[in-house]
Amino acid sequence: MDKITLFDERAWKIFISAGEVIEVRIPKGFGKMFNGKDFLRGTISGYFDNHADFVKWVQEADKSLKHEGIYFTLQVIDPRLIGRACNRLKQTLSTTSDNNVVAYRWLPIDIDPVRPSGVSSSDTELKESLTLRDQVAIWLMTEHGLPEPIRAMSGNGGHLLFRLPDLPVNEENKLFIKNFIIITAEHFGTDRIKIDQTVFNPSRIWKLYGTKTGKGDEVPAGQYRESRPHRIAYIEKLGADNGND
DSSP: OOOBOTTSHHHHHHHOOTTOOEEEEEEEEEEOSTTOSSOEEEEEEEEESOHHHHHHHHHHHHHHSBOSOOEEEOSEEOGGGGGGSBTSOEEOSOOOOGGGEEEEEEEEEEEEEOOOTTOOOOHHHHHHHHHHHHHHHHHHHHHHOOOOOEEEEOSSSEEEEEEEEEEEOSHHHHHHHHHHHHHHHHHHOOSSEEEOTTTTSTTOEEEOTTSBOOOSOOBOOBTTBOOBOOOBOEEEEOOGGGTOO
16 A cells, blocks of 8 residues: 655645645654754744745654654645744744634544553554544445545544535634534444544644654553554545545
8 A cells, every 4th residue: 555645745735735834733842853952842833835845844853853743734724824934843832723724625534542641552443443434434425425535544543534625714614514523423433433523623733644653652562462553644545536546
Protein backbone atom coordinates (compact mmCIF):
# COMPACT_ATOMS: atom_id res chain seq x y z
CA MET A 1 0.00 0.00 0.00
CA ASP A 2 1.34 3.39 -1.00
CA LYS A 3 1.44 5.65 2.09
CA ILE A 4 0.76 9.28 1.22
CA THR A 5 1.81 12.21 3.39
CA LEU A 6 1.61 15.99 3.27
CA PHE A 7 5.27 16.01 2.27
CA ASP A 8 3.94 14.79 -1.08
CA GLU A 9 3.08 17.93 -3.06
CA ARG A 10 0.13 16.10 -4.62
CA ALA A 11 -1.48 15.75 -1.18
CA TRP A 12 -0.47 19.28 -0.13
CA LYS A 13 -2.40 20.73 -3.07
CA ILE A 14 -5.56 18.88 -2.03
CA PHE A 15 -5.56 20.69 1.31
CA ILE A 16 -3.99 24.02 0.29
CA SER A 17 -5.13 25.97 -2.76
CA ALA A 18 -3.17 28.86 -4.27
CA GLY A 19 -3.27 31.90 -1.99
CA GLU A 20 -4.21 29.90 1.11
CA VAL A 21 -2.22 29.13 4.26
CA ILE A 22 -2.28 26.48 6.95
CA GLU A 23 -1.14 26.63 10.54
CA VAL A 24 1.19 23.88 11.77
CA ARG A 25 0.95 23.44 15.53
CA ILE A 26 2.83 21.37 18.10
CA PRO A 27 0.88 21.76 21.36
CA LYS A 28 3.42 20.34 23.84
CA GLY A 29 6.76 20.52 22.10
CA PHE A 30 10.20 21.14 23.54
CA GLY A 31 13.76 21.05 22.32
CA LYS A 32 16.05 22.76 19.82
CA MET A 33 15.70 22.89 16.05
CA PHE A 34 18.44 23.19 13.41
CA ASN A 35 21.00 22.91 16.25
CA GLY A 36 19.91 26.35 17.44
CA LYS A 37 20.72 28.05 20.74
CA ASP A 38 17.13 28.81 21.70
CA PHE A 39 15.24 26.14 23.63
CA LEU A 40 11.58 25.94 22.55
CA ARG A 41 8.93 24.85 25.02
CA GLY A 42 5.13 24.83 24.97
CA THR A 43 3.03 25.64 21.93
CA ILE A 44 5.11 25.83 18.76
CA SER A 45 3.32 27.15 15.69
CA GLY A 46 3.78 28.62 12.23
CA TYR A 47 1.85 29.47 9.07
CA PHE A 48 2.79 28.15 5.65
CA ASP A 49 1.91 28.85 2.03
CA ASN A 50 5.12 27.41 0.60
CA HIS A 51 5.46 23.63 0.36
CA ALA A 52 9.27 23.50 0.40
CA ASP A 53 9.44 25.55 3.62
CA PHE A 54 6.63 23.47 5.11
CA VAL A 55 8.53 20.24 4.45
CA LYS A 56 11.81 21.63 5.82
CA TRP A 57 10.37 22.96 9.07
CA VAL A 58 7.94 20.12 9.83
CA GLN A 59 10.46 17.37 9.17
CA GLU A 60 13.01 19.15 11.35
CA ALA A 61 10.48 19.59 14.15
CA ASP A 62 9.43 15.95 13.98
CA LYS A 63 13.06 14.85 14.16
CA SER A 64 14.42 17.28 16.74
CA LEU A 65 11.59 18.15 19.14
CA LYS A 66 10.01 16.02 21.82
CA HIS A 67 6.24 16.03 21.24
CA GLU A 68 3.07 13.94 21.38
CA GLY A 69 1.90 14.96 17.92
CA ILE A 70 2.11 17.56 15.14
CA TYR A 71 -1.11 19.00 13.75
CA PHE A 72 -2.44 21.33 11.06
CA THR A 73 -5.55 23.43 10.57
CA LEU A 74 -7.97 21.46 8.44
CA GLN A 75 -10.41 24.12 7.25
CA VAL A 76 -9.78 27.33 5.25
CA ILE A 77 -8.24 30.06 7.41
CA ASP A 78 -7.59 33.79 7.00
CA PRO A 79 -4.42 34.03 4.86
CA ARG A 80 -3.31 37.16 6.74
CA LEU A 81 -2.38 34.93 9.68
CA ILE A 82 0.87 34.15 7.91
CA GLY A 83 2.11 37.43 9.40
CA ARG A 84 2.37 35.69 12.79
CA ALA A 85 5.15 33.33 11.64
CA CYS A 86 5.81 33.35 7.90
CA ASN A 87 6.80 29.90 6.61
CA ARG A 88 8.56 29.03 9.86
CA LEU A 89 7.85 27.64 13.32
CA LYS A 90 8.27 29.49 16.59
CA GLN A 91 7.17 29.35 20.22
CA THR A 92 3.93 31.31 20.54
CA LEU A 93 0.74 32.05 22.44
CA SER A 94 -1.21 33.04 19.31
CA THR A 95 -2.92 30.23 17.38
CA THR A 96 -5.86 30.00 15.00
CA SER A 97 -9.28 30.57 16.60
CA ASP A 98 -12.76 29.91 15.21
CA ASN A 99 -13.16 33.52 14.11
CA ASN A 100 -10.02 33.16 11.94
CA VAL A 101 -11.65 30.43 9.81
CA VAL A 102 -13.37 31.57 6.63
CA ALA A 103 -14.83 28.29 5.30
CA TYR A 104 -15.52 24.67 6.07
CA ARG A 105 -13.98 22.44 3.37
CA TRP A 106 -13.99 19.06 5.12
CA LEU A 107 -16.35 16.91 7.14
CA PRO A 108 -13.92 15.16 9.52
CA ILE A 109 -14.51 11.78 11.19
CA ASP A 110 -11.99 10.74 13.85
CA ILE A 111 -12.19 7.11 15.04
CA ASP A 112 -10.10 5.96 18.00
CA PRO A 113 -9.94 2.94 20.30
CA VAL A 114 -11.08 3.52 23.87
CA ARG A 115 -8.03 3.41 26.14
CA PRO A 116 -6.46 5.41 28.99
CA SER A 117 -5.27 8.91 28.09
CA GLY A 118 -1.61 9.31 27.22
CA VAL A 119 -1.31 5.77 25.85
CA SER A 120 -0.72 4.67 22.25
CA SER A 121 -3.00 2.09 20.68
CA SER A 122 -2.07 -1.56 20.24
CA ASP A 123 -2.06 -3.13 16.79
CA THR A 124 -5.31 -4.94 17.62
CA GLU A 125 -6.99 -1.71 18.69
CA LEU A 126 -5.75 0.07 15.58
CA LYS A 127 -7.03 -2.69 13.31
CA GLU A 128 -10.49 -2.51 14.93
CA SER A 129 -10.54 1.27 14.41
CA LEU A 130 -9.60 1.00 10.74
CA THR A 131 -12.22 -1.71 10.15
CA LEU A 132 -14.88 0.54 11.66
CA ARG A 133 -13.55 3.49 9.64
CA ASP A 134 -14.22 1.63 6.40
CA GLN A 135 -17.72 0.66 7.55
CA VAL A 136 -18.48 4.29 8.38
CA ALA A 137 -17.20 5.41 4.97
CA ILE A 138 -19.54 3.02 3.14
CA TRP A 139 -22.52 4.07 5.28
CA LEU A 140 -21.98 7.78 4.78
CA MET A 141 -21.57 7.32 1.02
CA THR A 142 -24.54 4.99 0.50
CA GLU A 143 -26.99 6.34 3.08
CA HIS A 144 -26.11 10.04 2.96
CA GLY A 145 -24.70 10.52 -0.53
CA LEU A 146 -21.31 11.80 0.52
CA PRO A 147 -18.37 11.52 -1.91
CA GLU A 148 -15.55 8.98 -1.65
CA PRO A 149 -13.48 10.26 1.32
CA ILE A 150 -9.84 10.49 2.12
CA ARG A 151 -9.03 7.47 4.30
CA ALA A 152 -6.12 7.82 6.70
CA MET A 153 -4.39 6.34 9.72
CA SER A 154 -3.93 8.93 12.46
CA GLY A 155 -1.20 7.11 14.37
CA ASN A 156 -3.59 5.49 16.83
CA GLY A 157 -6.87 5.19 14.90
CA GLY A 158 -8.67 6.01 11.68
CA HIS A 159 -9.57 9.23 9.86
CA LEU A 160 -12.15 10.00 7.19
CA LEU A 161 -12.25 13.35 5.40
CA PHE A 162 -15.23 14.07 3.16
CA ARG A 163 -14.71 16.98 0.75
CA LEU A 164 -17.42 19.65 0.88
CA PRO A 165 -18.07 22.65 -1.30
CA ASP A 166 -16.55 25.50 0.72
CA LEU A 167 -19.21 26.48 3.26
CA PRO A 168 -19.21 29.83 5.07
CA VAL A 169 -18.50 29.59 8.78
CA ASN A 170 -21.80 30.39 10.44
CA GLU A 171 -24.03 28.80 13.06
CA GLU A 172 -26.11 26.95 10.47
CA ASN A 173 -23.13 25.24 8.87
CA LYS A 174 -21.45 24.62 12.22
CA LEU A 175 -24.62 22.82 13.34
CA PHE A 176 -24.71 20.88 10.05
CA ILE A 177 -21.17 19.55 10.60
CA LYS A 178 -21.81 18.88 14.28
CA ASN A 179 -25.02 16.93 13.67
CA PHE A 180 -23.45 14.77 10.95
CA ILE A 181 -20.66 13.79 13.35
CA ILE A 182 -23.04 13.11 16.24
CA ILE A 183 -25.34 10.96 14.10
CA THR A 184 -22.36 8.95 12.89
CA ALA A 185 -20.97 8.53 16.40
CA GLU A 186 -24.32 7.38 17.78
CA HIS A 187 -24.77 4.90 14.93
CA PHE A 188 -21.30 3.32 15.09
CA GLY A 189 -19.70 4.02 18.46
CA THR A 190 -19.07 1.03 20.75
CA ASP A 191 -17.56 0.45 24.16
CA ARG A 192 -14.26 -0.32 22.41
CA ILE A 193 -14.18 2.26 19.61
CA LYS A 194 -15.33 5.89 19.81
CA ILE A 195 -15.99 8.54 17.19
CA ASP A 196 -14.88 11.93 18.46
CA GLN A 197 -17.91 14.25 18.62
CA THR A 198 -15.87 17.40 19.32
CA VAL A 199 -14.14 17.86 15.94
CA PHE A 200 -16.84 20.10 14.42
CA ASN A 201 -15.38 23.45 15.48
CA PRO A 202 -13.94 25.44 12.53
CA SER A 203 -10.42 25.85 13.94
CA ARG A 204 -10.02 22.17 14.79
CA ILE A 205 -6.44 20.95 14.31
CA TRP A 206 -5.83 17.58 12.68
CA LYS A 207 -2.96 15.10 12.76
CA LEU A 208 -0.34 16.06 10.17
CA TYR A 209 0.16 13.10 7.85
CA GLY A 210 3.81 12.10 7.67
CA THR A 211 4.65 12.90 11.31
CA LYS A 212 4.90 10.59 14.28
CA THR A 213 2.43 10.21 17.12
CA GLY A 214 4.13 9.92 20.48
CA LYS A 215 1.57 9.43 23.24
CA GLY A 216 3.20 7.89 26.29
CA ASP A 217 6.10 5.47 26.09
CA GLU A 218 6.61 3.01 23.29
CA VAL A 219 5.71 -0.32 24.88
CA PRO A 220 7.32 -3.50 23.53
CA ALA A 221 5.34 -6.72 23.37
CA GLY A 222 5.67 -8.93 26.44
CA GLN A 223 4.34 -12.21 27.73
CA TYR A 224 1.14 -10.58 28.96
CA ARG A 225 0.86 -7.46 26.79
CA GLU A 226 0.68 -6.22 23.23
CA SER A 227 3.12 -3.68 21.92
CA ARG A 228 2.04 -0.03 21.82
CA PRO A 229 4.28 1.63 19.23
CA HIS A 230 4.61 5.23 18.12
CA ARG A 231 3.48 5.31 14.48
CA ILE A 232 3.73 7.69 11.54
CA ALA A 233 0.32 9.04 10.46
CA TYR A 234 -0.41 8.64 6.75
CA ILE A 235 -3.10 8.85 4.08
CA GLU A 236 -4.14 5.46 2.77
CA LYS A 237 -6.46 6.59 -0.04
CA LEU A 238 -7.07 10.06 -1.41
CA GLY A 239 -10.56 9.27 -2.69
CA ALA A 240 -11.90 9.49 -6.24
CA ASP A 241 -12.51 13.25 -6.09
CA ASN A 242 -9.10 13.95 -4.57
CA GLY A 243 -6.74 12.33 -7.04
CA ASN A 244 -7.36 8.57 -6.90
CA ASP A 245 -8.79 6.72 -9.87
